Amino acid sequence: MKLSGWGRFPMIEASLESPRSEAEIKTKLSTGTIIARGNGRAYGDSAIGRDKTIDMRNFNHMLAFNQHDGILEVEAGVLLSEIIDTFLPRGWFPFVTPGTKFVTIGGMIASDVHGKNHHKEGSMRSCVNWIDLLNPNGEILRLSATQNAELFDWTMGGMGLTGVILRAQIRLKQVSTGWIKQKTIVANNLDEIINQFEINQSATYSVAWIDYLATGKSLGRSLLMLGEHADQAHLPKSLLEDQYCQNRTTRYYMSFVPPFKVLNKTTVNAFNALYFWAGKRTTGTKFIQWNKYFYPLDSFDKWNRLYGRNGFAQFQCVLPLKSSKYGLKRLLEKTGEARQGPFLAVLKRLGPQSGKFSFPMEGYTLAFDFPVTAATLDLMKKLDEITIEYGGRFYLAKDSRMSKKIFEESDSRVVDFRNMRQETATKKHFVSHQSDRLGL
């Protein structure tokens, strides 16, 4: 069958297996290389095996929960959305969440995902107590900051290349409502948005939408959205009736792949202008529900189909703090010149690096979604080069097209990762199309 990541590019002929027991996964180990796959939300080919792809979604059981400290033990295939559905009504929310809730815990660990609170609370790693990992010998190892610590470090952000993540224990965050108090700030150019990020470091959540159509003096014009979990005591009475926002989810569904790109240059540019205009009109503080704040796109099921048959690719890099301003300027200028209309342009301040191989580093991360065309692939290559010039690196969970050469130049940690893969014999057993492409 054809498999792809969320970007629907590349589409690769793959053999997908859905084991129901750990014993079954072990037997697959002896029949060739494997890679675990969660809910397929990595954008590219991270979770498509060269030989076999192991669908982990049968492993979707919650195993233990301590309601006093919010410590939850789950199998790797449990979805973040299921965790929210189960625990938000009891006053718990994920500590770290990416921009979609339809990811598995195993995938979140493998990518060491970050959220809008990375600058303050760190990546997924900061809420994982331990991981159970199936190694090449078919043994199950418990990994934590104190037990098999080095392997724990490689596994957080290791893209499933250290073994199969079977279970984990994570910590949830106590909240008293499902509402987010959002404050929107308009920044008129790149200097202003960076300045705003820096002076708002104490905000729990922060993210900016960039109006990539703005050029010249307005380059980097953006809307910064800060967020805090609203406290029950401060919530307006009308909202308190739906304390955990359980009655307000409308979902839309893209039921087919359109023969043309709905998200093309024209529509995307119009959307961008409209979004900025609408955002500007609603600056200031308001309460919005968690679903809309964290997962605006999740309410539109299979929105990835809007890019048509060729799919789309996300470019996401992080630049070190000291070179961020100039690097971002170059990246935005290049994207603006190319006029290839990314649908999304998102900027976020990240905190320091914590894992051995995780994506985040102290600085700024910029993400663009592009429909896949010859022109955008070419543009992304240019963006790759600018990133490297400014000392940045790339997010493997989003990557679907980077060259091995670019990857090596961007990340000096690759050498150690490859050595680890040799020493632990994981290179012989856990292989994805991405690890093949990047020589991991």
Add this chain to the structure above:
Amino acid sequence: MPVALIIGAYSDIALATAYALAKKGVNLQLAARDINRLQQTSSDLAIRYDITVDLIELDILDSDYFGDFINNLSPLPDIAICTVGMLGEQTADQKNLYEAVKIIRTNFEGPATILGELTNAFCERGSGTIVGISSVAGERGRAANYIYGSAKAGMTTYLSGLRNRCFKHNVHVTTILLGFVDTKMTAGLDLPKILTAKPKSVARVIVRSLERKSDVIYIKRIWAFIMWIVKHLPERIFKLLNF
């Protein structure tokens, strides 16, 4: 909140039914031969839906133990659902006495007698609902599956009798007639899509039948139509057919 006992709890239909009931806040007693395989499911149900889940060992072929099994249920459930079934392999089993007996016992003797015992306890209490899973294969014997089919025919008849007997005791009996279902039991068989139900939709129908106190339900209504025709074919023609 009511308590439901599910017998044969590791089957896909049982699992889907357990989740559908848990979602409604029903506490569960899950009985299966190997309860270790249900540990994860039981913790998952209890955590997600904030209900109690008991795991109880039960071998459907070990009827000596049925009395103890029922006495040890705490509490005696409000609902008892039996999903036990075993398809077997007709062409091999018709030449293998041991296997043929096992299929008849697993599909008829075991489920019928345990539900019979539970019904006695329910009647004594004066309330309760029994759900038995049978099959359209029991509506007419065919060369392709008459061992399984005849056992299911027995099951259907038994349930019908139970329902008739218990009506005045405020105990309700529902018969669920399955066609093809996409489960572990039928894995590898090439089933026509339009006639094949998913375990989840079977579970939905079971839960609905509990709410409506239905008597006999075909899963996928088209089966009622198909079986009507099959039942009414004259035997002289039927025996010539190859299906």
